Each structure stands twice: as C-alpha cells, then as structure tokens.
Amino acid sequence: MKHRHTATKRSILKFGLLSLFCASTAIVAPAAQADWKPDQYITYIVPFAPGGLTDVAARMVAKGVGDKTGWNIVVNNKAGANGNLGPAEAARAKPDGNTWLAITMTHAVNKTLFGQKAGYDIEKDFVPVAKIASSAIMVVVPQNSPIKTLQDLIDTAKKKTLNVGSSGTGTPPHIAAALFQELTKTKMTHVPYKGGAPSMVDLIGGQIDVVFSNYPESLSYVQQGKLRALAITSEKRAAAVPDVPTTAEAGLPRLMVDNFTGLMAPKGTDPALVKEISDKVTAVVGEKAMGEQLIKLGFIPDPMGPDQFKTYLHDQIEKLAKTIKDADIKVN
Template sequence: MNTRRNALHVMAAALAAVPLGALAQADYPNKPVRYIVPFAAGGLTDVMARLVGQKLTEPLKQPVVIDNKPGANANLGADMAAKSAADGYTWLAITLTHAVNQSLFPGLPYSLEKSLTPVAHLATSPLVLVVNASNPARNLQEFLAQAKAKSLNGGSSGNGTPPHLGLELLALNAKIDVQHVPYKGGAPSLNDLLGSQLDFIVSNLPESLPYIKGGKLRALAVTSVKRHALLPDVPTFSEAGLAGMEIENWTGLVMPAGTPKSIVDRVAAEAIKAVKLSDVSERVAGMGFTPTGMGPNEFGAVIQKDVARWREIVKERNIKAN
C-alpha cells in the first residue's frame, strides 16, 4: 500500500513540475479551432481557408471552424486575431493585402510582423491585365498606346487591394495617367468592365479567369515571372516589354505572436501536407492558384519582403486608403 502511495506521490510531483503550458501543448488541440477569414465568404481567401481547414480537421481530430470577419480592408479580422490568446486555437488567413496595409494604414492597432507569427504560406496567384473583348487593343503595347493617348479608367476590388497595387505599379512603370475606380470587391469591378464602364483591370487571375476563358475579357499580360499554365498564350509583362511588374498575390495562415513553437510547427506541417494533396492542389490550380506550402521561416521572409517593397511604392505613388 505504501509503495503504491509513494508512486502516486512521485507521479503527482512530476506532473506538478511540468508547466501548465507544456501540458496544454502536449494535449493540443482538445477543442475546436477558430480560423478567422477577414474577407467575405465565397472569396478567394475564404475558399483556400475552407479547403485547408477541412483537411486539417482529420489529423488534428478537432473541427476547424471558419469565422468570416470582413471589414476595414481586412484589418478588422486581423486585429481580432492579433488580440486573441496565443494558445493555438485562433488562426488567421492573410494575403498580400495585409502586407500593404502596414504602410497604407499608419495607425493600425496591430503589427503584421510583431503581433502575428507566420505558420504556413499556402498558395500564390498572379494578377492579369484584362480589357473588354471589344477593346481593339490586342496586346500590351497597343493598350499602352491607348493609355498615352488619353487617361484610362482602371477598376479594382478596393483601395490597397492587389488589383489596386497592380494598377498603380502599371502607371508607375509605364509612365501613364490612369484614373483609379475602387469597388467593394472583385466581382462588381469585373461586372463594370464587362459592361464597358471601365477601360481595364489588373485583376486577380482566379477572379477574371472564367471571363477570359469564356471570351468576354482579353488578357494582355500576367504579373508572374513565368507564363501561367492556364494562360499559356498570354505573355508576362516582361516578355511584353514592361519590366518591374512582377506581383504575386498570396494567401497564408498565421497565429497570434507568442503561440508555442511546437503548436506552430505542428499546424504548419499539417497545412503544408494539405495543400500538396492531389485533390486540393488540382482544385486550386484549376482556379488559378499555385500551391506553395512554405513553412514559418520562409513565409516570414515573404511577409518581410512585401511589407518593405510596398511601403516604398505606397509612398512614391501617394496611395491612400480612402
């Protein structure tokens, strides 16, 4: 009896010596995970988050619940995540937009690089310069000739979004005058381009791809380093004669800063496995994404690079949030 009592005492002492945080990490996860998507349901980031979240439910043995929190140029949901407990139960989907927001909104209540920790870079997609199929411009040079003859109206999915950045970079590098027309999302801007109320959009490829394939829009150039597999006949901007237009929109997963490394590494490993599964990679590739699957360090380097790059462009072009 004494032997058993002594053993129990030893076990209790051993457990008491283990930090509660370490026990929680070993048991992670023991409840559902909240995956905040700071964009509306049905958008590109939302689709990627749902695909990955669904795949991670099985290895983590807990539901991954998508929580759409759009607003304030994707800053509302990001701030909520940044202020959440650093226990691994709050995830956040981010995109290139969040890197740009760091300079576009000087008074942000959170820092992308200090308040959040990178987990996994999931996928990228280029932008594509599109015009209405009725536009006589058949290539980039003919389009630029139009733009130099008169000021053109270019739409975007909103101030500070990748399509807006693509428009500003195009104006900067081609030395043309364009009038930016922001919309509340990619769909309404594309609708006005289809209706000839706009002259062009430097669009997210997954958003405009169906209209390009359907012959309603004409793609003139893509912002990727190489031609895109789904648009093999469309040149890169560099091939078409305009350098400096390389832009890759991306989507990834982050957690609040201070989340234990063991949890970050585990979720990163599972997320990378998920985007490399054939059913996931084939589906997202068909939408215009390229699955990447980078871990925390590589993803952190991407964030740091894009924050610095777009800070300079926002300043030079005097891009405003409103």
C-alpha cells in the first residue's frame, strides 16, 4: 500500500508539472501564432501628406496585406516638422503590433540633421519590420539648357555658380545635390522649395538651373520633353527612360542615393510578432501585381526582413551623416 501511495503521488506531481509547462507555453505562444489579429485595427502612420509617394505606397501595402489577412489597416497621415511629427507620435504607442510607421530616407537623414530635436530616435525607439521599395534620384535640367550630360554639369559648375533646387532642406534631392558637390568639388546655390512640384515648375521655366529630383516627380516632364535627364542614381537604367545613363555610367559611381520606404514598429514589440508582420508585408510586396504597381510609381520593389532592414537602415544613417557633415547642412 505504501508503494502504491508513493507512485500515486509521483503521478500527480508529474501531471501537475506537465500542466504548468503547458500553461506557461500557452502564455507566450499567441504572439507567434499565424492567426494574430489586431485588437480593433492597425494604425499605419505615414508622416507625410496624403497623395505623396510614401502615402500611396503605404496604402497599397495596407490594402494588399489587409486583403490577405483580414487585418483592418488604417493609414493615418501625420505630416509636419520635416517628417518628424508622425514618428514622434508612433514612438509613444504601445508595442502591441497595432501601430506601424512608414519611414523613408528622410528619417535616416533626420537622425543627424535634427538629433534630439526630432523628438524620437529612429534606431532606439523603433524596431525595423520590413523594407518595401527604393526610388532613385534623377538629375534634370531645362530642355533648352546648354548642359547635355552629367560631365557638362560638372564642367559648368566649376566655371560658374549654378542654382540647384530641391524639395526642401534635408530632403533626398538636397542630400543628392550636396553629395554631388562634395564629389565634384563644386559649389552651387541651394534654392529650397516647399515640395518637389514647385521646384519642377521653376526648373521648366528656367528660374533655376538643375534639380536632383525624386525620380517619379520629374519622370513625366522628361517623357514630355519639358526637361532633360542627365543621369539617374540607380544600379540599372530605368525602364521608363532607357536612354538615361546611371550615374556610374556617366562617370560618378559614388553618386548613389536610395530614397527608400520601409516599415517600423515601436520598440518592445514582440520579435515573433514583428516577424509575422514582416512576412506578410514582404510576401505582398514580392507579388508580381504589387511589383508592377510600385514600378509604375517610380519605385523598385526591394522587400527585406527585420534583420536585413536593420543593417541597411544603420548603414544608410551612417552614410548620410557623413554627407550632411561634409556639406555642413543645417536646419534653421
């Protein structure tokens, strides 16, 4: 009887430990499950105005992922403060997977340009989820300009001071122009505009000499013959303008600027949940139909997972910090 009693106690103890293990496993399992659902809806913060490239790409991703998963993803535009208003708000959100943040090259620039004044740290306050796509910079001049090639631009800029327009201080076009000047040892007068559209209007009208433009903003004008493209900062020529050489082909291989767009989540978000969201996003971006839509916008689909995107983002921040410091770019 004594042995039977002892065996019974051991069985009860073993069953209790097994139950405890299963219970503890169940506590941590949900975040890694493929059937995770947001509490009500996911807020996808876009720190730029509606209708811009980042906004359009984010809405495409939101719809694509939503259609595949059933998640209710709502894009919320929080424009202002050179793209810093949206991230500052997203950094305060709960790390529960219900808040996403769209970022671009602008935010890699802002880490150096604004520092603590930005109200957040893009690397410390967020975790990378996925890179979505890239977009090049196209060097454009008026159609009637005597400048025909990138080498002509270099030669002319060494002889006289040219006016170079941009969509604002610290924007990708401004950074690209600064990098050009650093590489060629030239000096231009920077003319910042409130957006890319007005800079295109003044360039066509001859009020400024050159713009290192966001590719999608100048593409239609090049195709219409209103602007002349000298080069594009991409590894390969763009299919829409196959006669435009890359900056490497034009003699400036180091003039490479990648105006990317990606997705971040607040710091502390469960890594398993980050991976799940990333898998869904990159799968949609990798689909042929989505890729074709992004290409029409002027993007090159370039899906990356969390680890790869983290390395890429850090490298971009370091590279852009050097350009900003070398060119002594400051914001008022």
